[in-house]
Amino acid sequence: MSTRVVIDPVTRIEGHLRVDVEVDQGRVVKAWSSGQMWRGIETILKGRDPRDAWIYAQRICGVCTTVHAIASVRAVENALALPVPKNAQYIRNMIVCAHGIHDHIVHFYHLAALDWVDIVSALEGDAAGASALASSLSDWQGNGRLQMQDAKDRLGAFVGSGQLGVFASGYWGHPAMKLPPDANLMAAAHYLQALGVQRIANQIVAVLGAKSPHVQNLAVGGVANAINPDSQSTLTLERLYKVKALIDELGQFIHTAMMADVAAVGALYADWTGYGAGVTNYLSVPDLPLDEMGTRFALPGGHMPDGMGSFRAIADVNDAYFRDGVVEEVGHAWYDYEAQGALHPFEGETSPNYTDFQDDGKYSWIKAPSFRGERAQVGPLANVLAMAAAGHAPTLEHLTKLLAQAGAVAGAEIPLSALHSTIGRIAARAVRCAVLHDALAEQWTLLMENIASRDFDTFNRPVFPKGEIRGMGFHEAPRGVLSHWVVIEDGKIRNYRAVVPSTWNAGPRDDKGRPGPYEASLMDNPVADPELPLEVLRTVHSFDPCIACAIHMTDPEKRPIVQVKAF
């Protein structure tokens, strides 16, 4: 007899996602991913000035403000075929990198790690043992015995105060928690240190983007940062050198502690390389444009239809292979299209049609997208596999290092194919974080060299023609491919669509009944105790669900953080 488990909502911090699984003999046999709220940004933007779209778009989500702003200005610039000055590209690229790094650090330590690291067990860890373990894995400066003891004391006081707060939804003592107490203490200490480290990444965004969490320096046509090496009121050399110091500080943590922690967790949970592959049709896009028209990129991206062998690079935003390949269906989503079938984002419609949760009918506010006729998984794993296939040297270097370190801890070689899994998504995110850090330093150098050549341009004024124009902007965001699509008529927005990473991954079944990546990845997952479905959370959290942008933001009803129903 099977058991139905409902987890609602499933995200640890933001958004609202409901996941239902049917468990039979300790395995997931059926899964549904459902966005529980409606998103209406498209409706709000209709009729507005395209130059302002990014200001509203960055309110779609509290975590990914920057990414929607970037994709939005790119979409309008694409419609106008507007060149973007090199300085503006480099400054935007640095913001993109710093934001991505911030997101990846917070995901691993503050959102995902608690599925694997037992905080209560950490309190039984020995500071000297944790320090010895940490030091054997990396030369991070925060690995000392006193630092481990300090972490243990802080956690003890916090847990002892009865205010579990962030730790309230942890599955402490669950049989699937496998780390020894010293390893838990090491990870918990780095969890606390990462709270400080993520602030450094934010400071970089703040210096360049004016005000975090909402960047204010973007403009259709470039950035609003005036560059003048001789003036104090603009983006000065002094500020840029401050950014460089922050970049260096950030790198010390990523390249030592974070890579080692991810390798260790991956190795000690090696059985999880066998679960959670799901949809292995991977899609990512290139990012960090290096020229004015965005024809060359620092980071490659593309399509890997079977996950390993063939790779089709996506050249740029005008590449019809991507632009014409994206459609969305609503057969299992709470919308109706005027006609049957799939719609390209330029022709997209938003007509809600709410029914109850119907197992075989409509059950989500998220649409079901597909790429060239197939469901696709997006995210750091898709991008790392693509960058590796494209021969991107820093990716290969960090990927090889991480697999080797995990192999050393596990005492067995870990093949590349292990990445097609729940734990693989977490590993790939760490690799991408390290790649982004290298890229951030590189973009800083490019900006400084360009300024040194006396190029101070940061903005080209957009001029909107009469009649209709269309544009698409893509961005390889922390959770994967983000694309904004805009149709502009006589200088006003006529249609606007955001196909966000969580639409790709968290979408429901498509019209042919094919499951989305979340749903497919949950199949065959073990579930030791349906009342405590930690294993389901591990797989869903490995995608870094940030459902606020895939769906509408508010929930007028009180709801507990995690409501597990088993029946």
Place this chain on the structure above:
Amino acid sequence: MRVLVLGVGNLLLSDEGVGVRVVERLEAGWTLPEGVTALDGGTAGLALLDDVTACDHMLIVDCGRLDAAPGAVRVFEGAAAPAFFQRRISPHQIGLCDLLAAAALIGATPPGLTLIAVQPDSVALGLDLTPAGEAGAARALDLLLDRLAALGLAPAPRAAAA
């Protein structure tokens, strides 16, 4: 004394964004004295940690379910504020709750905490406040100015606004 005025909420959802609107109006109409920072926090969580840990007193303006008439405003001080968050009556308070927990974990909770909460009338899609939301925003702004004055940091009205 460093004071952070933090407006939170989603601007896309009418009265849900009242906290952000109040902060916008504060910045537009008043010059803030040295030591006072106004921040539009939107719906962000951990990204605000740097600002939160750098202040001695945090004044949060947000919408919330007060079981009162639309536009009603309540002020919660000190320990009453986090307790209010735990009722989770607004979706981004999950983020705020975690944010305060994170500040506590690194031993940097702001010593002073004030929450000014406005009962929304509508959280439907839209960029404008409802009439009740407008009235609530005006009351919240007055209370915010009073609170800043009580802390000895009264903002000065901008001449142009007169």
